[in-house]
Amino acid sequence: MKIExxxxxxxxxxxxxxxxxxxxxxxxxxxxxxxxxxxxxMAYASSNFDINLNAKDIEEIGTVESLAKKLGLx
Amino acid sequence: xxxxxxxxxxxxxxxxxxxEDINREHPHYDIDKFQNKVGISKRYRTRExxxxxxxxxxxxxxxxxxxxxxxxxxxxYCTQSPDYIIPTTACILQDKLNLxxxxxxxxxxxxxxGYVYGLQLARGLILSGECKNILLVTAETYTKFIHEKxxxxxxxxxxxxxxxxxxxxxxxxxxxxxxxxxxxGFDKLIIKNGGSRFKYNKESALKSYGNNFYTDNKLYMNGxxxxxxxxxxxxxxxxxxxxxxxxKSENIDYVIFHQANKFMLNFLRKKLKFPKDKFYIDIDDGGxxxxxxxxxxxxxxxxxxxxxxxxxxxxxxxxxxxxxAGTIVEL
Numbered sequence: 001m002k003i004e005x006x007x008x009x010x011x012x013x014x015x016x017x018x019x020x021x022x023x024x025x026x027x028x029x030x031x032x033x034x035x036x037x038x039x040x041x042m043a044y045a046s047s048n049f050d051i052n053l054n055a056k057d058i059e060e061i062g063t064v065e066s067l068a069k070k071l072g073l074x
Numbered sequence: 075x076x077x078x079x080x081x082x083x084x085x086x087x088x089x090x091x092x093x094e095d096i097n098r099e100h101p102h103y104d105i106d107k108f109q110n111k112v113g114i115s116k117r118y119r120t121r122e123x124x125x126x127x128x129x130x131x132x133x134x135x136x137x138x139x140x141x142x143x144x145x146x147x148x149x150x151y152c153t154q155s156p157d158y159i160i161p162t163t164a165c166i167l168q169d170k171l172n173l174x175x176x177x178x179x180x181x182x183x184x185x186x187x188g189y190v191y192g193l194q195l196a197r198g199l200i201l202s203g204e205c206k207n208i209l210l211v212t213a214e215t216y217t218k219f220i221h222e223k224x225x226x227x228x229x230x231x232x233x234x235x236x237x238x239x240x241x242x243x244x245x246x247x248x249x250x251x252x253x254x255x256x257x258x259g260f261d262k263l264i265i266k267n268g269g270s271r272f273k274y275n276k277e278s279a280l281k282s283y284g285n286n287f288y289t290d291n292k293l294y295m296n297g298x299x300x301x302x303x304x305x306x307x308x309x310x311x312x313x314x315x316x317x318x319x320x321x322k323s324e325n326i327d328y329v330i331f332h333q334a335n336k337f338m339l340n341f342l343r344k345k346l347k348f349p350k351d352k353f354y355i356d357i358d359d360g361g362x363x364x365x366x367x368x369x370x371x372x373x374x375x376x377x378x379x380x381x382x383x384x385x386x387x388x389x390x391x392x393x394x395x396x397x398x399a400g401t402i403v404e405l
């Protein structure tokens with residue numbers, strides 16, 4: 001998957017409206033990030049990449065770039 | 075010889091706690107997004123002087139009033155909100171229901187997997203020939219355990235009790251259960267203080283996770299890890315339940331999973347490729363009532379006509395413990 005397509009999918013899945021998600025975005029710093037968003041992200045990773053992220057993974061994810069690496073996109 | 079679920083009743087407390095109430099108390103929390111994703115618009119809370127047992131008495135009486143000629147010989151009472159540490163809540167219930175002293179009564183401490191365990195225990199007692207009519211009760215008041223600043227858990231959980239009458243029957247209406255446990259996750263959903271390991275501590279520090287706040291005297295739930303546990307284990311459990319009962323997916327008329335969260339249930343439904351009209355999702359009115367969500371769902375699905383007598387239902391409960399279990403019932 002191309003990074004541009006991933007960023008668009010992520011934007012749609014997380015339903016972030018106040019910010020455009022980029023590689024340098026730190027998800028947890030976004031106003032719209034909450035515990036429900038974490039579950040949405042986990043479901044997205046499981047359905048689309050067959051990767052089950054745990055609470056520690058979520059805690060350790062910094063930028064969207066680090067998430068993309070975790071999902072094997074970079 | 076087998077057994078069947080003859081009747082199910084449930085009750086909520088009278089006090090409604092709506093999303094408008096949450097919005098008023100937590101104006102910075104996006105309750106609309108919560109409602110959209112999790113699927114809950116109102117839940118019910120017990121008053122301070124009202125307990126799970128009070129709700130259980132009401133639910134049981136709804137059944138006993140209909141079947142007054144029937145002699146109950148056992149009470150299975152599932153709760154994590156007992157009236158007292160000692161004695162057993164089911165013993166008090168026997169007295170409050172004016173049941174015979176020949177009644178066996180026990181509490182069992184399980185959460186969201188509890189109803190399936192209760193069916194398994196009832197089946198075993200009946201198939202052994204020792205009992206004929208069993209009152210299976212689930213009663214939970216988690217709202218008493220939640221910190222006033224813990225907005226997400228306040229929005230998820232509600233109080234309720236259910237009563238099911240499981241009776242001896244010539245047909246098999248409760249099939250074999252698969253029960254599983256992963257105690258390594260005991261601290262993923264926990265009230266740490268107040269038991270024998272750690273005393274209740276009135277000085278307990280306020281802790282935070284995400285947008286939530288709690289102390290060790292109150293309920294803590296690690297949402298992401300519980301979600302992960304569910305998506306890793308429940309799809310396989312579904313197929314094990316079919317296998318142990320020599321059935322296939324096409325033999326199942328309807329699926330009812332523990333009603334934890336609409337988003338999670340939809341994820342599981344898609345993973346199992348189950349059509350929407352055969353998979354129950356409705357926690358809008360009542361929220362996550364722990365061990366009562368499955369009997370509430372069965373009763374509501376019967377009332378709405380989504381299921382009918384003779385249908386085969388596959389039931390799965392999962393959560394605190396960590397504990398997960400499933401079975402098949404034919405109504």
